Amino acid sequence: MTKVIKNGTIVTADLTYKADVKIDGGKIVEIGPDLSGDEILDATGCYVMPGGIDPHTHLEMPFMGTYSADDFASGTRAALAGGTTMVVDFCLPSPGESLLDAYKVWDNKSGQAACDYSYHMAITWWGEQVFDEMKVVTEELGINTFKHFMAYKGALMVNDDELYASFKRCAELGATPLVHAENGDVVAELTAKLLAEGNTGPEAHAYSRPPQVEGEATNRAIMIADMAGAPLYVVHTSCEESHEAIRRAKMQGKRVWGEPLIQHLVLDESEYFNEDWDHAARRVMSPPFRNKQHQDSLWAGLASGTLSCVATDHCAFTTEQKRFGVGDFSKIPNGTGGLEDRLPVLWTKGVETGRITANEFVAVTSTNIAKILNCYPKKGAILVGSDADILVLDPEKTKTISAATQASAIDYNVFEGVEVKGLPRYVLTRGYVAVDDGELKAKEGHGEFVARDANATVNTALSKWKELSAPRPVERTGIPATGV
Numbered sequence: 001m002t003k004v005i006k007n008g009t010i011v012t013a014d015l016t017y018k019a020d021v022k023i024d025g026g027k028i029v030e031i032g033p034d035l036s037g038d039e040i041l042d043a044t045g046c047y048v049m050p051g052g053i054d055p056h057t058h059l060e061m062p063f064m065g066t067y068s069a070d071d072f073a074s075g076t077r078a079a080l081a082g083g084t085t086m087v088v089d090f091c092l093p094s095p096g097e098s099l100l101d102a103y104k105v106w107d108n109k110s111g112q113a114a115c116d117y118s119y120h121m122a123i124t125w126w127g128e129q130v131f132d133e134m135k136v137v138t139e140e141l142g143i144n145t146f147k148h149f150m151a152y153k154g155a156l157m158v159n160d161d162e163l164y165a166s167f168k169r170c171a172e173l174g175a176t177p178l179v180h181a182e183n184g185d186v187v188a189e190l191t192a193k194l195l196a197e198g199n200t201g202p203e204a205h206a207y208s209r210p211p212q213v214e215g216e217a218t219n220r221a222i223m224i225a226d227m228a229g230a231p232l233y234v235v236h237t238s239c240e241e242s243h244e245a246i247r248r249a250k251m252q253g254k255r256v257w258g259e260p261l262i263q264h265l266v267l268d269e270s271e272y273f274n275e276d277w278d279h280a281a282r283r284v285m286s287p288p289f290r291n292k293q294h295q296d297s298l299w300a301g302l303a304s305g306t307l308s309c310v311a312t313d314h315c316a317f318t319t320e321q322k323r324f325g326v327g328d329f330s331k332i333p334n335g336t337g338g339l340e341d342r343l344p345v346l347w348t349k350g351v352e353t354g355r356i357t358a359n360e361f362v363a364v365t366s367t368n369i370a371k372i373l374n375c376y377p378k379k380g381a382i383l384v385g386s387d388a389d390i391l392v393l394d395p396e397k398t399k400t401i402s403a404a405t406q407a408s409a410i411d412y413n414v415f416e417g418v419e420v421k422g423l424p425r426y427v428l429t430r431g432y433v434a435v436d437d438g439e440l441k442a443k444e445g446h447g448e449f450v451a452r453d454a455n456a457t458v459n460t461a462l463s464k465w466k467e468l469s470a471p472r473p474v475e476r477t478g479i480p481a482t483g484v
């Protein structure tokens, strides 16, 4: 049975034009005027764009003594409700655990997914086993991205020697390293000092992670990646210091991408000074929210192209879980939600205000991500042959964000009360209509794993250049005889 999205305006990362879109067997089969089909979805007054891809989620993640509250069922439901049709989650081996075992754990959980998904693999320790398994992960499991935590000392953090070894392995395999860039040693020192001085509330979480810890770690990771011959993707870029390091690297021709979160673009550090402990603790995440100047830097990065993607780092904990940290901010589970809200909030605060164009919106929420993660144009495109992962966005539709009506499993929403304009009329996941005239009809188990090959064009070009420019002995004639 074919479907046709009629009378809409197609918006891609580089074009805006009027055309209908015909779908068959989960794929886009035709784009053009006056198409007919078995089922018609009327997109009059709407924009027809690639469904959102969230490159950074933590569904049912074991973290800080608990599990994040949204699993693949509720998390992907929330994603679809907001126009996101693919999520990329992190397989997280405990230090010492096999990467392949971690993959199996994630594979068991993701069967509930209502939209398509893929994985990054985290490198939380280093050894011969990890070195060997990275090849299997890349060549047999369809995972071409490896995440490294430079923070969370004593838990997930890896040191510089481990980063360098892993980045070199990524370069050999044609894979891309990702970093959570914060100087975990300094964060640990600041945390201990703050607690000793009686700074125990959620605001001290922000004091313990100033922009310098992020800027330093971002720059360090960039330099290590450059020496290793690998590209680098910096997750949750939250401040000018980190953006500056990325910007500088890009201007030098280094293959580095930065990923601001919708939370950092819109919410600021004043949230942590709220007198209500729960309000502040619910917003504890790493890196923390920053001030207006940092937000302006991130918006400028999206407009200028020095920052590439907008994600959520969706890692949602209930108020009850957040209360593990009463009396000690360092025990508040780090993470916030945003899967359902990323696109409407970015459209409202970005496109409606003129900070970014509709095409840039598509680029940073979908197309750039698909290209960097090497699943374009299967994902991230409105092209014949692409998966029919489509958002039909009604720019006149409004709502006030509220936990009372959200799909996420948690009991609050960090965007509570924000008025958004620009909401899904339809959301299609491989042709299935998961949001139908605004009504959520997500189907648990519909989601499929998206395998992503290594050796994307950037990886191949970079290793070619590194090989050509590698240090070589100078061919000399007339070498003097060794002295006696």
Ligand SMILES: NC(=O)NCCC(=O)O
Pocket: 058, 180, 284, 285, 286, 287, 313, 315, 334, 335, 336
């Ligand atoms: N970001 C955060 O606070 N929690 C999720 C884990 C991570 O990405 O660091």
Ligand SMILES: [Zn+2]
Pocket: 180, 235, 236, 286, 287
């Ligand atoms: Zn992180």
Ligand SMILES: [Zn+2]
Pocket: 056, 057, 058, 313, 315
């Ligand atoms: Zn994360």
